[in-house]
Amino acid sequence: MNTSGHVLTIVLVASALSCLSSCSKEEDRAPIAPPAASSSAATLAAVSEASAPSSPGAAVASNDLELVFADGRVTSGPNVLKVKKDDRVRLSLTSDVADELHLHGYNLHLHLSPGRRATLEFVAKKTGRFTFELHHADVELGAIEVYPR
Amino acid sequence: MPVSAQKVGRCFSGLMLALLAPSASAHIAQTPYNLPVPLAMYAYGATGALLASFVMVGLFARATPAALTSRGAAPRTWSSSSRAMRLALQCVAVGALLLSVLTGFVGPPMMDTNFNITFFWIVCLLGYTYLTAIIGDWYPLISPWRALAAWLLPSAKATRSYPAWLGYYPALLWYLLLIWLELFGHASPKTLSYALIAYTVATLVGSWSFGRDEWLRHAEVFEVFYRLVAKVAPIDVRVGPSRVDARLRLPFVGCLTEHPDHPSLIVFVLFMLSSTAFDGIHETVAWVGVFWRELYPALAAVIATGSKQQYLVLVKFYYYWQWSMLFLSPVAYLAVYLAFIKLTQQVTRTSATTLDLARAFCFSLIPIALVYNASHYFTLFVGQAPAIVSMVSDPFGRGWNLFGTRDLSLRDYMFEAGTVWHTQVWLIVVGHIVSVYLSHVEALSVFRDRRQAVVSQIPMLLLMMALTTTGLWILSLPIASGQVMLPTTPNGR
Numbered sequence: 001m002n003t004s005g006h007v008l009t010i011v012l013v014a015s016a017l018s019c020l021s022s023c024s025k026e027e028d029r030a031p032i033a034p035p036a037a038s039s040s041a042a043t044l045a046a047v048s049e050a051s052a053p054s055s056p057g058a059a060v061a062s063n064d065l066e067l068v069f070a071d072g073r074v075t076s077g078p079n080v081l082k083v084k085k086d087d088r089v090r091l092s093l094t095s096d097v098a099d100e101l102h103l104h105g106y107n108l109h110l111h112l113s114p115g116r117r118a119t120l121e122f123v124a125k126k127t128g129r130f131t132f133e134l135h136h137a138d139v140e141l142g143a144i145e146v147y148p149r
Numbered sequence: 150m151p152v153s154a155q156k157v158g159r160c161f162s163g164l165m166l167a168l169l170a171p172s173a174s175a176h177i178a179q180t181p182y183n184l185p186v187p188l189a190m191y192a193y194g195a196t197g198a199l200l201a202s203f204v205m206v207g208l209f210a211r212a213t214p215a216a217l218t219s220r221g222a223a224p225r226t227w228s229s230s231s232r233a234m235r236l237a238l239q240c241v242a243v244g245a246l247l248l249s250v251l252t253g254f255v256g257p258p259m260m261d262t263n264f265n266i267t268f269f270w271i272v273c274l275l276g277y278t279y280l281t282a283i284i285g286d287w288y289p290l291i292s293p294w295r296a297l298a299a300w301l302l303p304s305a306k307a308t309r310s311y312p313a314w315l316g317y318y319p320a321l322l323w324y325l326l327l328i329w330l331e332l333f334g335h336a337s338p339k340t341l342s343y344a345l346i347a348y349t350v351a352t353l354v355g356s357w358s359f360g361r362d363e364w365l366r367h368a369e370v371f372e373v374f375y376r377l378v379a380k381v382a383p384i385d386v387r388v389g390p391s392r393v394d395a396r397l398r399l400p401f402v403g404c405l406t407e408h409p410d411h412p413s414l415i416v417f418v419l420f421m422l423s424s425t426a427f428d429g430i431h432e433t434v435a436w437v438g439v440f441w442r443e444l445y446p447a448l449a450a451v452i453a454t455g456s457k458q459q460y461l462v463l464v465k466f467y468y469y470w471q472w473s474m475l476f477l478s479p480v481a482y483l484a485v486y487l488a489f490i491k492l493t494q495q496v497t498r499t500s501a502t503t504l505d506l507a508r509a510f511c512f513s514l515i516p517i518a519l520v521y522n523a524s525h526y527f528t529l530f531v532g533q534a535p536a537i538v539s540m541v542s543d544p545f546g547r548g549w550n551l552f553g554t555r556d557l558s559l560r561d562y563m564f565e566a567g568t569v570w571h572t573q574v575w576l577i578v579v580g581h582i583v584s585v586y587l588s589h590v591e592a593l594s595v596f597r598d599r600r601q602a603v604v605s606q607i608p609m610l611l612l613m614m615a616l617t618t619t620g621l622w623i624l625s626l627p628i629a630s631g632q633v634m635l636p637t638t639p640n641g642r
Binding site: 079080104105126127130131140141146147148 | 183630
């Protein structure tokens with residue numbers, strides 16, 4: 001086979017692949033379940049849930065995140081929230097120190113006074129994984145994962 | 150669950166542990182907003198790679214490297230021996246290094262606003278790597294260290310000769326330290342400036358002791374790294390002492406025309422693969438859980454102090470564990486690579502030694518290493534690199550507007566998650582195809598017997614499938630929030 005033969009090989013392979021990928025694109029448009037959590041992830045989620053004080057009557061539980069920050073760490077609440085694009089997200093935090101919450105990517109800030117619950121509410125317009133942190137304590141608290149619809 | 154990482158760091162060993170802010174890599178500049186790739190796409194990517202491999206084997210390439218390179222050797226060569234051009238480039242390079250060091254000391258202290266963090270990690274380390282893959286290896290012309298060595302050390306000769314056994318190990322050591330600094334160093338702009346000064350001094354001392362060219366060629370990590378990356382470029386650039394030659398060639402052909410001239414270069418190439426793989430995996434739930442769920446109970450049983458104390462001690466262990474895994478990663482990849490090479494040797498019953506074969510096929514892994522890198526970092530690069538345009542107008546954060554670009558708000562361009570996923574999977578699959586192809590062509594020149602060449606490609610194909618699937622699998626893993634988790638035991642908190 002000469003060089004043009006090689007080019008042909010590559011073109012063939014590439015077109016076979018693009019066929020494959022376009023088939024699966026349809027699949028992507030359908031609502032995607034968040035990537036199946038590995039068993040360890042499941043354990044972690046379970047731990048987080050167990051330690052979170054359940055707040056009965058909380059609206060749309062899946063899009064609400066309720067966190068408590070004390071003694072330099074998150075003491076209550078899960079650390080990853082998975083939502084779909086265009087969902088309304090509510091992120092509430094009670095901290096024992098004054099600080100500022102920063103949500104990366106969306107660049108949202110929330111001023112925190114000691115012991116007072118503060119809430120950040122927004123519509124998840126951008127997809128991706130966005131971490132949020134406390135500016136002064138320099139601690140990453142968790143992340144919001146916004147998946148395409 | 151994250152804890153106050155910095156607090157813990159201070160408790161223990163100061164600077165070395167000061168990286169503890171979770172996702173330290175994210176803090177190099179901006180956080181990459183990548184979501185784990187959905188399982189369905191991981192599956193189609195892996196299937197695609199497998200299918201492509203079969204198609205390639207079916208239509209097995211018959212050209213030899215010589216046939217490929219001869220076409221690239223068309224006499225279209227551009228040469229220059231302009232001293233003025235060389236001097237101008239050297240001045241710009243040394244100026245950029247100086248600016249990076251100075252901005253670290255007197256510029257804004259924040260990572261995401263300081264010039265040197267974005268310039269060094271994003272523009273030079275990511276951007277110039279991708280550029281080199283396209284335009285070839287011009288780095289010796291713009292290396293600030295080569296320029297400084299040429300200016301400050303009048304004689305290229307040294308009293309000692311560079312020991313042959315040392316090979317590229319010094320560059321490998323720098324490479325390990327560089328990735329450590331990236332992932333765990335929590336390097337503030339000032340720390341980065343100190344690191345650059347230390348590297349400059351070490352490079353000059355090395356060049357003075359062992360000879361300028363020998364040291365820069367073997368021990369200057371960026372020179373070794375860009376030279377390897379440039380093997381995929383469609384332009385073959387040769388920078389000599391007084392002239393530069395550049396000629397067009399087929400892309401990727403550079404991976405076939407040469408073999409590593411020292412075993413250490415094989416380890417270097419494998420660290421190109423393993424460092425990115427490690428960066429991808431070290432913050433995932435699965436990986437972080439290995440320590441906190443598997444190792445923590447065992448270690449906790451041994452260290453029977455008060456629960457809080459015990460936890461802090463183990464956080465220290467956690468970082469030691471992460472670092473040792475990073476430093477061991479090239480060894481693990483080397484072991485896997487040599488195992489497959491050994492297998493190749495067995496199935497072909499060749500008289501070539503394992504080292505010969507390991508050298509022959511080593512550079513065909515470079516495309517996989519590059520796509521690993523690109524699929525991992527392209528969002529970070531696209532999101533953060535444009536910020537340099539505004540930073541360059543006000544590098545010291547003094548309110549200057551040198552080029553009138555200060556107020557351009559270019560950062561944080563964000564792709565849709567779907568676009569990111571498709572790009573990542575495509576990059577990896579295309580890199581796989583190229584590597585499989587190169588290794589096929591290489592086999593034809595290594596083995597005289599055609600049947601032997603075909604058989605030799607079965608282990609190589611398995612190896613590349615393993616590397617590709619690992620790359621895709623890592624992209625699909627859920628990411629842990631924060632590196633330091635609370636252990637699952639009740640006294641952990």
